[in-house]
Amino acid sequence: MQTLADTSSCTDCFVNSRATYYPHSEQNGTANGACGFGSFGALVNGGDVSAASSLYRNGVGCGACYQVRCTKSGYCSDNGVTVVITDQGSSDNTDFILSEHAFDRMAQTTDAASYLLALGVLDIQYRRVACSYPHENITFKIDESSSNPNYLAFVIWYQQGIRDITAVQLCETENFECKLLDRSHGAVWTSISPPSGPLSIRMLFSDEDEQSEEWVVPPNNLPADWKPGQTYDSGIQVN
Numbered sequence: 001m002q003t004l005a006d007t008s009s010c011t012d013c014f015v016n017s018r019a020t021y022y023p024h025s026e027q028n029g030t031a032n033g034a035c036g037f038g039s040f041g042a043l044v045n046g047g048d049v050s051a052a053s054s055l056y057r058n059g060v061g062c063g064a065c066y067q068v069r070c071t072k073s074g075y076c077s078d079n080g081v082t083v084v085i086t087d088q089g090s091s092d093n094t095d096f097i098l099s100e101h102a103f104d105r106m107a108q109t110t111d112a113a114s115y116l117l118a119l120g121v122l123d124i125q126y127r128r129v130a131c132s133y134p135h136e137n138i139t140f141k142i143d144e145s146s147s148n149p150n151y152l153a154f155v156i157w158y159q160q161g162i163r164d165i166t167a168v169q170l171c172e173t174e175n176f177e178c179k180l181l182d183r184s185h186g187a188v189w190t191s192i193s194p195p196s197g198p199l200s201i202r203m204l205f206s207d208e209d210e211q212s213e214e215w216v217v218p219p220n221n222l223p224a225d226w227k228p229g230q231t232y233d234s235g236i237q238v239n
Contacts, residue, residue, distance in 0.1 A: 014125035019068060019096040021103035021117070022051070029099040033087030035062035035186035036155050040141065041086035044157070048105060050083040051097040053090035060166060061085050062187035063159035065131040068096055068106065070122040075112040081105040082129060088186075092121050130162040130239070138218065138234040140201060143188060146228040152194040155187045156203070157231070160238045166213075167204035170194055173221055178202065197224045205238060 022030060029042040029049035034056070041049060050068070055061045062085055069080025081102045089097045100117070106124075107113035116122060136158040143153035152170070159165060165187075171178035172195040181189040199222040206213045218234035226232065 012127060014069075014127045017095040017124055017126055018093055018121055019050075019070070019098055019103070019124045019126075020091050020094050020121045021098045021100050028101055029086050033186070035059065035086050035088075036143070036188040037062070037086050037157070037186070038141075038155075040155075040157055042099075044086065045082070045084045047099055047101040048081050048083050049086045049099050050102060051087035051089035052085045053088070053095055055085060055095060056088040059183055059186040059188075060164050063131065063156065064164065065129050065162075066096075066126045067129045068098070068102070068124050068126045070106045070116065070124050072116070072119075072122060075108060075116055076106055076122075077108050080124075084131065094121065095126065096124070128162060131158075131160050133158045133160060133237075137237055138203075140222065140232045140234060142226055142228050142230050142232070144228045146226075148226060148228075149194065149196055151190070151192055152226070153184065153188055153190040154201075156189070159187075161205065163205040163207045163214075163238075165203050166206040169202040169204075169215075171200040171202060172196075173198045173200050198222060199224075199226070201234070 028047035031039045031042045033041045064085050065082055067082050070076035083102050104113040107116050139157040140154045141157055146153050168181045168189045169178040170181055170191050181191050184190045203216050205216055218236040220235035222232055
């Protein structure tokens with residue numbers, strides 16, 4: 001097995017670190033995470049979510065998936081759990097603060113899970129893996145702070161694959177004029193005085209390891225009468 005010392009030459013290697021869990025999390029994550037996902041951030045991926053410290057990456061890491069497995073022999077399963085980053089945070093030199101649900105799933109048995117929870121902090125190994133939502137397309141959730149036509153803020157749900165969304169464009173569908181949006185925080189993108197009419201949201205997917213970038217243009221547009229609090233299906237999945 002390869003670990004932190006040789007990850008520069010291996011994109012599929014495990015990195016050694018530590019993890020803990022949200023106290024009083026009622027099994028799931030938090031609806032107030034720094035990524036701006038709201039209640040989606042507590043329940044996505046069946047509640048197997050996590051806050052991250054350095055992996056938060058000023059919000060770029062929001063929505064990324066990681067395989068996390070603890071290393072305590074006799075208690076920890078071989079595969080561990082796959083979590084989605086929905087928040088920022090660190091505790092006791094940890095890279096991950098898991099939901100209690102995710103923390104439990106690293107264990108071999110229910111009794112083992114109780115023992116691991118009692119320890120509180122565990123040595124772990126992790127690696128980036130592709131996010132997969134086979135029954136969900138990428139979805140845009142319009143933030144409640146939005147006000148058509150003066151201000152538009154939205155968050156991207158169900159980010160798929162192993163690449164990061166590093167830029168977003170908002171384009172008029174009639175004359176194809178586009179503007180780059182600002183990442184206000186986490187996975188929230190904003191535009192002051194957005195264009196009128198149906199809008200195309202285009203996302204730049206980037207892979208630092210392969211030094212590749214690709215603009216993805218979903219087939220579905222935001223309607224001209226988009227409304228705060230509503231979700232809109234992009235009509236696309238990205239591997």
